[in-house]
Amino acid sequence: MVLPVCDVCLKSGILCQGCENKLESGEISQIDLDIAKVLFKIGDGKIGFKKTIEVGDIVIIVTDQDQVGKLIGKNGKIVRELSRTVGKKIRVVGQDSDLKSVSKDILSPARVSGINVVYGKDGDDKYKIRIVQEDSRRLPGRLDVLNEIIELLTGEKTVLVVDRN
């Protein structure tokens, strides 16, 4: 698992021409760079990620599915440090995860109570993701922002609703 910036740059703190070009062309962002620096320092070269996506005040880090736990860290320690560094909320999701795991990772610590298909007219189907009512205050962001993130990551049409008991 690698970081989007090379080891030489992470060690020296100065960007090489290759990484500088990536930053200028937008292939990597300043946030990618900041996150890579922190992970390089605390991850001992063992924690990596594929890319980041920024939506509102949330940064989603996409990594291999088996790296999600490592990147979050014990009791969320690494995520908290990353969040402090970039000044935004951080969510970690596994690459190519299914709708259920993406929803769980994005909405955590709020719990998902269920997902079902809502059949629309003209085959305009959506997945309705239901959130446990008592957890609605623990959602990491606004419903519309979180929904946008889930749609972006899964390519599905979704709608988020808080369960009513």
Ligand SMILES: [Zn+2]
């Ligand atoms: Zn470099």
